[in-house]
Structure formats: C-alpha cells, structure tokens
Amino acid sequence: MSPLPRPSVSRFADCDSDQVRRVDWVLDALDAQIAPIDGVEFRAPDHARGRVLARAIAALRHHPIADNAAVDGYALGGPPTESSYTIRPGSIAAGDHPTHPVGAGLALRIMTGATLPPDTYAVVPDEVCSRAGPALHIARPPRAGENMRLQGEDIRQGAPLLPAGRRLRATDLALLAAAGWGHAPLPLRPKLRVALASTGRELAATADRRVIDSNRPMLRALLEQQGYDVVDLGLLPDDEGSLRAALDAAASQADAIVTSGGASRGDHDVVARLLLRDSPVLNWRVAMKPGRPLMLTHWKGLPVFGLPGNPVAAYTCAIIFALPALAKRAGGAFTRPTAYTLPAAFSHSKPAGRREYLRARLRPDGALDVFKPHGSNRISGLAYADGLIDLPEDVTTVAPGDSLRYIPLAPWDY
C-alpha cells in the first residue's frame, strides 16, 4: 500500500487549563475542534468492514432487481377472474426469468424469489389453494400485487445508499452488495492510526513491585475494536528529552495519540508538564468521576487524549470522550454514547456539581445493578459492567426505582 496523504490538523483552542469544565462543554469543544483525517483509498467490500466511507454512495442497481414472488404458490395472470383459475403446465423457480405472460384466468406454479411473468396480477401461497386436476381454487380473492415484490421497491438504482462518514457494519455490506457494490472498489478513509502509550515509573519498577500496565491492553482492545491501527509506544520515558523524541516519533506515524497516566499534578507527571507547557490545551479538568484529570491537547498537530491513570477513569474517559472524538478523526460522526432510561435497583448518593459514571449491569428484569465500591482503581468493576450509569451534575441521590441513564458499552466494547 502506498503512503497516504496525511492528515488534516486538529486545532485545540487554548483555554484556562485549571478551569473545571462540565462534561457537555468538553464534548461540544471536542466535536468542534477535532478534524477528520484526509485521504481516500479504494478497497473492495471484502476489506471494508469497520472502515469509514470517504464519499456518499449511490445504488448501482435496483433491489429487487426484478419483480418476484414472495411465496411458493401460483402466479395469477391478470386481470382477476373469479376464485377459480386454470393451471398451466410448468413451474418458475428462483433464477428463472420468464418473458411470456401467464394469460388471463390462468395460474402458473412459482417459487419464492422467482421472477414474475409480466402480466402477473398476484401470487397466492400454497396454503390458500386447493387443486382439482388443472383447476385451482383460491379460498379468498387475492388483492392486486399480493405477495409480489416489485423491482426497486427496496432500493432504486441511483438512489442515495450510504452517506460519507458511515462506518461500515455487516448490514451495510449486505446493502452495498445488494445494490451492486459487491466487488466495486469503495472510497474509504485511510485506517486511523492511533499511537498508544502508558506513563508512570511504577509500571517500570522491578518485577515484584511493579504495577502491571493494565490500561494499555484495555485501550488497545478498544481502539482495535473500532478498526484502528494501533502504534504501540509502550511505556513513555519520564525524562523530558526522550519523551519529546517519543512523541515526535508518534506524530510521524499516527493520526492521534492516546496516553494514560501522568495526567494529574504529581511531581513525576512529566507527560502532563511537557504537554501542558508546550501545546495548546483544550482541557485538563472535567467535573466528573471517575476521570477528573483528562488532558486534551496537541502534539505536532495531532490530538492527544491524555487519559487519567486509574484504570476505571482511563476506560470511562475513553468511552465518553476519546472514542467519539476518534470516530470523527477517522472521518465519521462524533457519536456520543447513547443512553437509555432504566430503573435503578440500588441506592447511591453523590455531591451536586459533578457527573458520575457508575459501572452498571442490566438485570434480566430490566433494572440496573451497580458495582460497589466505586473507587476508580477497581478494575474488577470494569469487567463486571455491561454499561455505565450516567448521573447528571444536579443529581445527589439515587433510590431503587429511580429512572437512570444507562449507556450500554456494547457499541464500543464487545
């Protein structure tokens, strides 16, 4: 594959990095400031799953391609007669393309999916017919067009099929194939390349004391599930010169950078210090839990998502901010996680003024359980959850039966 023209530059506006922002402010600002990557490459649909359309696609052919039968039964030659028809010899199967009419008052055996003779008035299923020699009796007179699927009734040739920016799902590939794109090269955005790194001296400590880097495999999986190529930078060095070189290398190989850890004000948070000093900052503080120290900045024109180190905070910030923004960077829409309203099966309290995302599980009865304790170091809560409960800033208590916003993880993590 030849090197691709890369990428348009995202611009994060400077802001007062100490200001604590509401989640919605950060989402709006991200949406406004993330720029999609440039470039178009052509790939056959076989290689297009999870890829983003660079241009709108129109149908190359009708679907159905011809008028055809929806049931196994008899094609009736029109116009309608009484409830009795004479059966002509023969049968039309799927794959046959009859050009002769059935004939008025006549019926012809036909199978599901077979192209209809040109004068077909209706198709009647076997279940409503009885035969006596060549005579066909129908229990009730059929309506015009009954059990007939008409050419182009699903998709018209030339009609818009999928918009630019669509991330192609399995069902889109069926739609494209049916509309004539089975082998035709599709205009796609290049695969998004995301550089991924962890930070923190504790991750490099001697084996018996080391904190195991659990964020990187988790974030890598999230990114790969979106169809992105991950450039694994490993553990970032904590001296400024090497760190600068590592980020420069990432900028030449990737379209965005995701880091975890070192986002807060610790004495060893070298990444935060370097990025916040040398780059335009969109945000550094969010009024949410987990995930308060979220560092959104730039390196050499690439957006940087500096996720907090605590695994639950890193994951939550990835789902709420990084993945929606990366979807836009990949050429698609900035898709905020969808929330559904469901009842609580638990009690909870929280301070007003910050948004909370609790690790939740949807019960078979439709109510929501929550993982406790809520600490953002509790990785077991991530494995427990199939969704996040989104508690708005003004909520202070939750009681059983209260309506809550539940964000399923499945679109992002499956």
Ligand SMILES: Nc1nc2c(c(=O)[nH]1)N[C@H]1C(S)=C(S)[C@@H](COP(=O)(O)OP(=O)(O)OC[C@H]3O[C@@H](n4cnc5c(N)ncnc54)[C@H](O)[C@@H]3O)O[C@H]1N2
């Ligand atoms: N004075 C303040 N201290 C802290 C604040 C604050 O606002 N003021 N915020 C707290 C919150 S909230 C969080 S979350 C953490 C996030 O801090 P950092 O992003 O700087 O993360 P670290 O200090 O590097 O690590 C925090 C915690 O997570 C563990 N960690 C880090 N990376 C990984 C990894 N790849 N895999 C597994 N675990 C990891 C690390 O060992 C720490 O235990 O700051 C609070 N402090």
Ligand code: MOO
């Ligand atoms: O993001 Mo921190 O984990 O809220 O506690």
